[in-house]
Structures are given as structure tokens and as C-alpha cells.
Amino acid sequence: MDRGREIRLRRECSVIKQALGTFTGQGPACAVKKAAMANKQMTEDEVVAQLRSGMTIGIGGWGSRRKPMSLVRAILRSDLTDLTIVSYGGPDVGLLLAAKKVRRLVYGFVSLDTIPLEPHFRAARQSGAVEVTEYDEGMLRWALYAAACRLPFMPSRAGLGSDVLKVNPGLRTVASPYGDEELVAIPAVRLDAALVHLNRADVHGNAQYLGPDPYFDDLFCSAADKAYVSCEQVLDTAELTRTAPVQSLLLQRWMVHGVVEAPGGAHFTSCDPDYGRDEAFQREYVTAAADPQAWAAFYDRYLGVPA
Amino acid sequence: MSVITRAEVCVVACAEVWRGDGEILASPIGLVPSIAARLARATFAPDLLLSDGEAYLTQGTWAIGGTPPVIEGWIPFRAVFDLLYTGRRHVMMGPSQIDRYGNANISAIGDFARPTRALLGVRGAPGNTVNHPTSYWVPRHGHRSFVAAVDMVSGVGYDRAAANPxxxxxxxIRRVVSNLGVFDFGTADHRMRLVSVHPGVTVDEIVAATGFELTVPADVPQTRLPTDAELALIREVIDPASVRAREVEG
Known part of the structure; x- marks a missing residue:
């Protein structure tokens, strides 16, 4: 047994013995039998096997940053269709639109960041191929927060006076019971599933971001019936805080139903500090999107399956 | 100093929108506003907070494409939302269309259901404009950008704001800066007013390039020129590669 593992075992045993009031302070041998905590590790295809056509699926990250691209590619390979996708959108949205997987899109924006306009999003919007719920970015956060809090809506100033209310005729306003303000009542957007990509996780679903921004990945997971996290590397639990602060543990295991080890899983979006955005690849993606033949070739190469 | 370019005049005009704002977050969207916000803080608005465009609040003055010298805070996107609801922010956005009351569109051109040109989506514009001061930067002033009515109101203008307390x-809406001039809404009914014309531009040119009736005072001054110190900061510190020239001609 290596030294680190022995240390961890000793620690676990002593904690358990202390809890039982039988602490002896002796040796690594532990007589207490501990029931195994759920191991949630699975493959991308196993995640997708738990999804159904017609579901509402939230995708974490932001624009072209830390998107769960290997999970998105697994959806592209599947026969899932008719999805409602909720996202601060980037190429995740673009690819799913290009593959005609999306019936409705709920978003605050769709952008590739360094390339402001997402080509497949533009094409789908301009051909009327997708139903849309376009919100202010903060409104979308409130919609997820209401879902996470199991509330029917959240009051919002954002949206008032804008055409967001006009193009979403289902949105209602609500009178403040404490004053005379009339605010937007943003309905909860409950997710059937959330897909997010983080830097590290353990097999139980505790997951860690090591870059500068958590985005809204914890919120997406809390708003979802089932959340799946892909990560660059699966580690033993104790390893997660060995070199990174505890505040980097963004997802707690109660939020998470599946863990996928996917090195490079956010490519070509950024996953700081493991890797930055692959700008050359992103440019190739945009160039290919302009031409059906080039796109078919790109799709074939990128996914290993014909478009 | 060599000849002052239009882009440099625009940078200073954009910087001026943050004058007197004190200790709030300046959020410049796009290149010229980014140069401008850094210039404002390096000169007459030292208390402004600035982010690196990602998740850090930064101190010091740094070049476009460069790395800020000092990190002073953490401002991931969720914290930007929380901050903007407090009102302690002044954003400068770049709309594709703006109208006489300052309604602004960054979402879609044409019919929203099937636009002729899909843009970004409304992003944070609806929330920004009803929570804290907003200014706009329009690098190409013309009938496509200064329109009678915007196709999708993303940023809320004065007529819309007046309709709901x-x-x-x-x-x-603090100010609009274009490649031709500076504008505000300091009229009785908050219609857009010409504040100053950039050197080399006439009032008639601006009126002709604007797709709605602009309020034009009897005397319209010229937009102020950058000082030597400002020029040095723009040229040597903030934008030594002169990326600004690609956004504004002349």
C-alpha cells in the first residue's frame, strides 16, 4: 500500500471509530465495516442513454468556455431529438442546432466569444428552424434559480420595457405586495437534465473548477432532476483539496447523478487552466459552417460519424 | 505629438462618459470603450473598478491584449449580475441599432421570429439599462445604426422607461458616442440631442447620417481633443499596436 493511501485509510478509520465512540488510536486496521458510497462514474454514452427525446436539457459553461463538448458529441451520435436546450450558448448550441436536435432554445445569448456570432445559431434563427425563448442573461439565471428553489417564479426588474416581454408573450408581470412596483415574474425553468464540464471530480460527484469562473454550473445542476458532470480527471476525494482551496469544490455530490472522465472534454472551448480555447479549431468550425460540403467533412472528421 | 486621429478623439469622448462616476464598475464592451475606460481610470476617474473582461478586478493600466499588472478582486459572471442589481455599474455597449429615445438593439435585425440577421441575443441589455447608467458606442454612424425604430428593443430607452415606473x-442613458459626434438625452422629453461634433465633422453631416430627427442646439461645440498626456497613454501604454485604427477610420 502506498504511503498516501495508507494515510487516507488511517484517517477514515479514525473518523469512523471516533463517531462510534470506540476510538483506540491503534493501527490502520479497521474493524468497522462501511457501506460503500455510490460510485457514479459512467461513460458519455451511458449518460446519453439516460436522456430521452423531448427533454429539457441545460448545458453549463458560458459562450465558448468550459462546455461539456464530449457529452454534446454523444448526443449528436444518438437518436435523441426534439430537445429543449437551455444555455448561455456557444458551440454546444451550434452543434445541436446543426444536427437538428433542438425544438426550442432558451438562452440569453449565443456566441463564440472571440468570434461574436455563432454561425449555426444564425442560420437556424434566420431560417426559422428553431423555436426560441430569448431572455436577458440575468433573467435566465433567475429562471434556473426559481427552479432550484422550487419556486414558481422570481421577480425581476430586468426585462421591463424591453421587447423580451413582447417576444415571450407568456411572460407575466407581478405587483409588489410591498409597494407599487410591477415586476416581471420569470417562470422557473426546471431541467430534466443538466450537463456540465469541470476540471476535476471524484466518482461520487464532488466536482471542482480550477479556472477563474464557476459560470452557473452549480445552478444548472441544482435546477435539474439529474445532473451529469464530465471532467478532465477523476481523482480520489482527498486529492481534490490537496493543492486547491476548498472553495474550488463547486458541485456537491447530492447534485450529481453521473461522472464522466473526459480528458479534453471541453475542446474546442476553453477549460482553464488545463487548456485554453483552440482558436484555430474554432475558426475552422466557423469556416466549415458556411458551406454544407465543408461542414459535412468537418462533422465527419470531428465526430467520426457522417453528418 | 503627431496628428490626432478620429479614433483617438472617440476614445477620449468615450472615456468622458465615466467622468464623475466614482467607485463603480466601468464595463466597456468592445475595443474603443475598453481603451477609453482604462484611459479614464488612468487620468480623471481613478476610483473606477475595471475587470479584465474575464473574472478578475484589476488595478493599474495595461495594454489591449496584455495582462493587467495587479489583481484586486474576483468578479465572475454571477458577481457581475449581483453587482449590477445594486446599481454600482456603468456599462458602455455597442448596439447595432439605436433610436431617438435610446432604445438599442443587439439581438436581431428584421422580424424577430425570422430575422434577416440574427445577432447575439439581448445578452444583459434589458437588465443593465433598468438597473444602472448605460452609454453606447457606435463606430459607424448612419441610417442603419441611427434608426427611427429599432427592430428588437434589447436596451430600454427613455420612452419605454417612462411607461413603467x-x-x-x-x-x-448617459451618452452616445459615435464616430461622428457625442449625444445625450438632455431634452424635456429625453429625445437624443447633439452634444458635440468631432473635429472635421459638420452638424449637417450628422443630421444627414441620422435616421430620425435629432435635437440640435443653436451652438454645437467641437468634441474636445485628447491632451498630450492622454495621447501618450493611448499610443504608448494602452493601445501601442493601434488596434483602434481598425475600428474607426480617419
Missing amino acids: AAGRYHE
């Missing part, structure tokens, strides 16, 4: 409570 909760929308108007914290609403303020």
Missing part, C-alpha cells in the same frame, strides 16, 4: 426607477 419600475423600469424607469434606476434608468439612465
